[in-house]
Amino acid sequence: MLRRAIFSLVVLVVLAALQGGLCRAVSASSALQQALELYRSGSAELAMPPLKAAVAEQPQHPDAWQAHMALARIYYRQGQLADMLAHLGAIPEGRRTPESRLLEGLGLIGTGRISAGVELLRPLEEAALNGSQRHQRLAALADASLKSGQHAEALFYIQRRLRLDIDPAVASQLLQQAHGILESRLSDSELSEAAFLFQGSPLGHDVLLQQAVRHHQAGRHGQALSLLDGILKSPVAFPFRDDAEMLYQQLSQKASPLAIGVVLPLSGRFAGFGKQLLRGMELALQEHALQRTATFLVRDSAADPAVAEQCIAELAASRQVIAIIGPLTGNAASKAARRAELEAVPLVSFSQHAGLTETGPWIFRNSLTADLQARTLADYAIKQKNMSSFGVLAPETRLGKELAKSFIAAIRDLGGEIVATVFYPSRTTDFRQQIRSLRSTRTKGPDALFIPDTADRLALIAPQLPFYGLSDTALLGSASWDTPDLLVRAGSSLENGVFVSGFFRHSPDSLVREFVDRYMQRYAKEPSLFEAQGYDAADMLLDLLQQNPLADRESLRDALVQVRDYPGVTGKTRFEPTGEARKNLYLLQVKNASLIQLN
Known part of the structure; x- marks a missing residue:
């Protein structure tokens, strides 16, 4: 009797335990289904917490893969590709669908694992995808091809998208993208292959236009005209027809x-x-x-x-x-x-x-503007030669005044000091008074003297400078110094003098x-x-x-x-937005009766 009582008690305990576990399992399963129903109703953001909780509590549940798939879709829309890939990876192989493989391929390409993503997307059959998914697949493959430098292959996928049911605005964007590739990314042989593959389509007509442009650039105008004539006679519309018409008019005999x-x-x-x-x-x-x-x-x-x-x-x-x-x-x-x-x-x-x-x-x-010359000289004198004090001796001409003004501004901008500025009439031949003025307030001459004048005036000025105590003063000049007779007229007096020019015919530059x-x-x-x-x-x-x-x-x-x-x-040239050229000017020095390039 005692044994029977004990056995009955054990049976009752086991049955109670089983009933409690069953309730908990039913409860967890119900939570998963409720989360999925909430997601399917369109409340994706609200469904995220219960979906994550459900797969965490019952990862082996037969329907857990649906929750992982729902979470992957949500993370994809949010651009969180790493989280999306984590949930896709939790889906058993037997439960993987064309959509899950599509999302995984998109995620791999988006996170830089291009080869792995392409391996997943290429075998996917378009028939297994809906219209939007087909566009996603082809767009990702085109993007992967561009990132890998496979420009011709990218055009192939763009053309495939253009043949799908597509919004006209999206089609226009794709043709613009293809146009950029055709203009500079394909070799002549790749262009020829593209012309064959895409013939009769808007993209194919753009290929023919680019071939015509290249023929024109190479001087093969007859071949260019032949291609353009075919494009313009075709009923196929494409966005760059006006460009084709313009080039045709330019090359035809009717237009100059x-x-x-x-x-x-x-x-x-x-x-x-x-x-x-x-x-x-x-x-x-x-x-x-x-x-x-x-x-x-x-x-x-x-x-x-x-x-x-x-x-x-x-x-x-x-x-x-x-x-x-x-x-x-x-x-x-x-x-x-x-x-x-x-x-x-x-x-x-x-x-x-x-x-x-x-x-x-x-x-x-x-x-060679006054500003460009002055700033080149100032940079050299202050930054390279560590000069600090400067004098200016300039003619009273428009150019002389402009160069003097620019030089003074450039020196002051770099922290240098202008100790004297003296102007003289353009026909002056005796410069004693002007030179004395440069020393009137100083016991020592300036580190450098800027003389923006021509060789004939330099021949009169330079020999007088040592007599008035300016033998240690370096001479700086504008492009006005750069004349064929500079060394003949004033060479010995200008020894070590430095000036700027826009050209030096004896430059070592190839x-x-x-x-x-x-x-x-x-x-x-x-x-x-x-x-x-x-x-x-x-x-x-x-x-x-x-x-x-x-x-x-x-x-x-x-x-x-x-x-x-x-x-x-x-010199290397660029244009400012203002239209002003900026150049690397030549710095030339008089040395032993010849000119040498310093920069």
């Missing part, structure tokens, strides 16, 4: 080629300088002849402001003219700049006239040596600063047109603003 206007003083007292500039420009044009980028339309301003303004108006009236180079002299440049700004045509001037580029956003200057050789081969004489400036201005514009044959005036202006470190023979 692009032209760069040139306005220089080719007669009158500045004719010599104008002709030197033009010779440099013609050398640049000769070197671009095979590309047939553009031609020059040359006008003589005779250094007359009214004539210069008229030349600008006439050139700007021609749609053929895409930019204008010149003028050279101050007043003519000022008038020309105002007219060019009114006509909205890019103007690249050589004038040093103060405030020229302030005329407006269409005006650029590629010249770019300069090659330019000098080509110039001498054509003209049988050495080039000067003027030829070099003309060459750089023309070469820069021709390069920009060669890079973008579809350029108009506005896009060319924008391209000029973006110029950075253009490798010119007058």
Whole structure:
């Protein structure tokens, strides 16, 4: 009897325990289902806590994979890819769906594991995905291809997306993306393959346009015209049809080629300088002849402001003219700049006239401004030579005053001291009074003396300086020193003197040596600063047109603003947003009756 009682008691205890466990299991299962129902009702954010609690409490529950999947979707929408991947990894292999593999592939690519993500996404069959998921897969594969440098493959996936049911705005964005790839990322052979693969589609027509552009850049205008003719006759619409039409008109016999206007003083007292500039420009044009980028339309301003303004108006009236180079002299440049700004045509001037580029956003200057020269000299004297006191002896000319003003400002900006500033009439031949004025308030001369004048005046000034106690004062000069007769006229008196220039024909720089050789081969004489400036201005514009044959005036202006470190023979050049050129000028020193380059 006792044994039966004990057995009955044990049975009752076990049954009670089983009943309690069953209740708890039923309760946990109910919580999981309630969380899933809450998620399915559209309350994803509210469902997150109970879903996470349910999978934590019953990770082995048969429906736990659904909770992991729901959490993965939520984390994907929130951009938390690492958390999404963690939940996807908790789904048993037998429960994995095309959607879960899609999300895992997207997450892997998004977290930088591109190869693993691509391996998951490529085998996925599109039939197993809905429309939105197909776009997600192809977009991720295109992105992965771009990140891996496989640009042609990226185009393949973009084209696949374009063939799906797609919103027109999204299609436009995809074609813009493809256009950027086609412009610079594909080789000629890859372009040919793309033309075959995408023929008859909007993307295929853009491929043909890019092939036409490359034929044009290489001088194969007949092949370019043939491709463009086919594009324009096709009924297929694509976003860059206007570009194709513009290039076709440019290349066809009915339209004139692009032209760069040139306005220089080719007669009158500045004719010599104008002709030197033009010779440099013609050398640049000769070197671009095979590309047939553009031609020059040359006008003589005779250094007359009214004539210069008229030349600008006439050139700007021609749609053929895409930019204008010149003028050279101050007043003519000022008038020309105002007219060019009114006509909205890019103007690249050589004038040093103060405030020229302030005329407006269409005006650029590629010249040795007083400010550029002064700051180069100040940097050298103070930062490299540790000089601290300076004198200025300058002519009472517009340029002399401007250079003196800029030099004084540059020295003071760097903490230097200007101890004396003396001006003299431009025709002065006896400088004793002015030199004595430099010493009137000091027992010791300044560390350096800035003389922004030409060789003929330097020949009169420099020999007198030691007599008045300035033998230990270093001499600094502007680009006005850079004349062929400098060493003949004043060489011995200028020993160790330093000046700036925009060009040095004896520079060891290979770019300069090659330019000098080509110039001498054509003209049988050495080039000067003027030829070099003309060459750089023309070469820069021709390069920009060669890079973008579809350029108009506005896009060319924008391209000029973006110029950075253009490798010119007058130094590396960039344009400020104001249109002012910034250059690395040459620092030249008189040494043993010759010139040496310091920088």
